[in-house]
Amino acid sequence: MLGFAASVIDGVLVGAVYGLAAMGITLIWGVMDVVNLTHGAMIVAGMFGLYLLTTALGIPVYAALLPIFAIGFFAGVFLYWIAVHRVIGRPPLMSLLSTFSVNLVLIGLGTALWGTRLFNVAVSLPGLSWGRYTFPGTHILAAILTAALAASLYFFLYSTRIGKAIRAVANNREAAELVGIPTTRVLSLSFGLGAALASASGMLIGTLFPFTVLSGDTYQLKSFIVTALGGLGSPTGALMGGIALGLIEGTVTPFVPVSWTLVIEFVLFVLVLIAFPSGIFARRRT
Amino acid sequence: MRIATFICSAAAALVIAGAAFAADGNTITIGMTVSQTGPLNVDSVAQMRGVEMWRDEVNAAGGIKAGDKRYMVRLVSYDDQSQGGRVQQLYTRLIVEDKANFLFGPYSSGLTGTAAVISEQYGKIMMVVGGAEPKTYELGNKYLFQVITSADHYLTGAIDALHSKNPHARVAFVYSDDPFSKAVVLAARGEAKESGFDIVLDESYPPSTTDFSPIINKIISAKADALLGGGHYPDGATLARQLYDQKADLKWATILVAPGDQEFASLGQAALGITVPSQWEPQAVYKPDFGLTGAEFSKAFQAKFDLSADYHSASGYTGGAILQHAIEKAGSIEPEKVAAALNGMDVTTFFGRVKFATDAKHHGLQIAHEMVLAQWQTKGGKLQREIVWPLAAKTADLLYPLH
Numbered sequence A: 001m002l003g004f005a006a007s008v009i010d011g012v013l014v015g016a017v018y019g020l021a022a023m024g025i026t027l028i029w030g031v032m033d034v035v036n037l038t039h040g041a042m043i044v045a046g047m048f049g050l051y052l053l054t055t056a057l058g059i060p061v062y063a064a065l066l067p068i069f070a071i072g073f074f075a076g077v078f079l080y081w082i083a084v085h086r087v088i089g090r091p092p093l094m095s096l097l098s099t100f101s102v103n104l105v106l107i108g109l110g111t112a113l114w115g116t117r118l119f120n121v122a123v124s125l126p127g128l129s130w131g132r133y134t135f136p137g138t139h140i141l142a143a144i145l146t147a148a149l150a151a152s153l154y155f156f157l158y159s160t161r162i163g164k165a166i167r168a169v170a171n172n173r174e175a176a177e178l179v180g181i182p183t184t185r186v187l188s189l190s191f192g193l194g195a196a197l198a199s200a201s202g203m204l205i206g207t208l209f210p211f212t213v214l215s216g217d218t219y220q221l222k223s224f225i226v227t228a229l230g231g232l233g234s235p236t237g238a239l240m241g242g243i244a245l246g247l248i249e250g251t252v253t254p255f256v257p258v259s260w261t262l263v264i265e266f267v268l269f270v271l272v273l274i275a276f277p278s279g280i281f282a283r284r285r286t
Numbered sequence B: 001m002r003i004a005t006f007i008c009s010a011a012a013a014l015v016i017a018g019a020a021f022a023a024d025g026n027t028i029t030i031g032m033t034v035s036q037t038g039p040l041n042v043d044s045v046a047q048m049r050g051v052e053m054w055r056d057e058v059n060a061a062g063g064i065k066a067g068d069k070r071y072m073v074r075l076v077s078y079d080d081q082s083q084g085g086r087v088q089q090l091y092t093r094l095i096v097e098d099k100a101n102f103l104f105g106p107y108s109s110g111l112t113g114t115a116a117v118i119s120e121q122y123g124k125i126m127m128v129v130g131g132a133e134p135k136t137y138e139l140g141n142k143y144l145f146q147v148i149t150s151a152d153h154y155l156t157g158a159i160d161a162l163h164s165k166n167p168h169a170r171v172a173f174v175y176s177d178d179p180f181s182k183a184v185v186l187a188a189r190g191e192a193k194e195s196g197f198d199i200v201l202d203e204s205y206p207p208s209t210t211d212f213s214p215i216i217n218k219i220i221s222a223k224a225d226a227l228l229g230g231g232h233y234p235d236g237a238t239l240a241r242q243l244y245d246q247k248a249d250l251k252w253a254t255i256l257v258a259p260g261d262q263e264f265a266s267l268g269q270a271a272l273g274i275t276v277p278s279q280w281e282p283q284a285v286y287k288p289d290f291g292l293t294g295a296e297f298s299k300a301f302q303a304k305f306d307l308s309a310d311y312h313s314a315s316g317y318t319g320g321a322i323l324q325h326a327i328e329k330a331g332s333i334e335p336e337k338v339a340a341a342l343n344g345m346d347v348t349t350f351f352g353r354v355k356f357a358t359d360a361k362h363h364g365l366q367i368a369h370e371m372v373l374a375q376w377q378t379k380g381g382k383l384q385r386e387i388v389w390p391l392a393a394k395t396a397d398l399l400y401p402l403h
Helices: A002-030 A039-056 A063-089 A092-114 A137-159 A161-171 A173-176 A183-208 A217-229 A237-251 A258-273 B002-020 B039-058 B084-096 B109-124 B134-138 B154-163 B179-194 B213-221 B231-246 B262-271 B293-306 B311-330 B334-341
Strands: A127-128 A133-135 B025-035 B064-068 B069-079 B103-104 B126-128 B144-146 B170-176 B196-204 B226-230 B252-256 B275-278 B346-349 B352-355 B373-380 B382-389
Touching: A002 A133, A002 A137, A002 A161, A002 A183, A002 B213, A039 A063, A039 A092, A039 A173, A039 A183, A039 A217, A063 A133, A063 A137, A063 A183, A063 B039, A092 A161, A092 B084, A092 B352, A133 A137, A133 B170, A137 A161, A161 A173, A161 A183, A173 A183, A183 A217, A183 B154, A217 A237, A217 A258, A237 A258, A258 B025, A258 B196, A258 B213, B025 B084, B025 B346, B025 B382, B039 B064, B039 B069, B039 B231, B039 B293, B039 B311, B064 B311, B069 B084, B084 B103, B084 B109, B109 B126, B109 B134, B109 B144, B109 B179, B126 B311, B134 B144, B134 B179, B144 B346, B154 B179, B154 B226, B154 B252, B154 B275, B154 B373, B154 B382, B170 B179, B170 B213, B170 B334, B179 B196, B179 B252, B226 B231, B231 B262, B262 B373, B262 B382, B293 B311, B311 B334, B311 B346
Parallel strands: B025 B069, B025 B103, B103 B126, B126 B144, B170 B196, B170 B226, B226 B252, B252 B275
Antiparallel strands: A127 A133, B064 B069, B275 B373, B346 B352, B373 B382
């Protein structure tokens, strides 16, 4: 019984971080109807940012979170202007292709620079023991930081002017334009924010698991699943979706061979989509 | 118009014909693929370094002597990206376009199996230096030669060593879902049962897994005190690290491949006590019939690459050394003659004894080479691998339990 509970709790902890990654996708998707396929590359950027800052510059591990968030933001804004700006409002395939190509370029650059070997950032934190089980300190801290970031995002979107502007543009771009919101600037900001969230989640994932330049794909896939589970455009939904995914993983694994987890995950995912086509926590768009 | 087309075709024909004569009469071409990218990268490049070192040594000495001719070695390699599909294309290219005389296998059983199909199709000798799965040799072949010990013997030493410390161990088999690891565990399962162990968990995981916490929780729930498993470098190293983080409290952990790599030392405390079945360790003291001794090989490798040699590099080098010996014995580079020389070989190099099975049902399988069990221990504050089994070859006592 303890084993089951331990598995579920650990699943939730890690799932929260997946939720953070998904927040980045859902924000961009919700605001500008763009499927951001550079998401994986930004997650990897966060991971490598962590590696470079901690090993090359010797910065303490968790202190790298804010710089990576900031760098991710500026990178996102930059990416917006080169890859996304021209394809907003065009058929979705254009933005898909555009971001996909940029992703290939970024991953190709990364592979050229660092190859595909495994990188590991050694983080040792005392874990929390419960009977014979241990919750690694890294999992706990990553979940706490995720919650903090999510709370900050929520506060930003609902209590600041810029946040409200973002939500306005997400709701109805033309109407937002009519009331004087500089929508292009808001779009670039949102993209930057989405990328920043991706990088931050990458950094946190980097404290948990080893990574390679190609790791982005797995987490990008998980982000899309979580986004679909949680509903487009809803950051809270994304976080909840992440936790839900972690919950599914944690509940299923004690009972079935580990290799079945993904299968069951996807089956449940399909079932959820059939029952809730817009995601469990979807908001209605006007 | 027709004349133009004719001239173009004639020119093309000449170019193609010319290419057929491009190979120098006194060079042999050896083809192989390396996983420069992809998850098999670490071990594959190590293997390649061994081959390159052999090539440079041979060429510096004037080439391979076959009869009254001397052949320089030209190595042609491509990046297979750790993918079977690429292996298929590239080995065909190596044979058809690059006119390879001999082939070396890629790294990993999965890719070797794919390459073997192509090499047999074209009747080219392939030295297998990085593929341990025995099934590849049971499909009927004439030109495959496995230099390393096959997968079904990988965990024999570990099980014997564990038995000597804990005859009633509760064993968890946790291994990667790939042909090599599955072949290893298939044989090990039977040996574990025969040794009187209790198999409390037996699960495979997808090779790309990075989150082992669910499976580690299962190991803890099953109250296992020994772990046997792993796969290749990325998953093995990650598993080791997370076992340590989650305090899985194992008294014994044997992980395949990953701890055999020098890079495993970067895990720090998490590496301590982990055992690995190894094809060769620098401290092994086989007396070679020809060629370098183990110490000479290690020293030369370190000098050339500024890296410690591990068993992947040693096996790559040995593949070359054995092929060279066979060519010299046959006095020719003709495939049939070289194959005959290889089939009749029973030699010891610094890598250990090498003898190939010659019956049709297992042709090419390595039947004489033995593995050692190495363990990460601290010596003078530094983490390094010591040979702990078999007792006759040991350089240090077995550390048990591992913490």
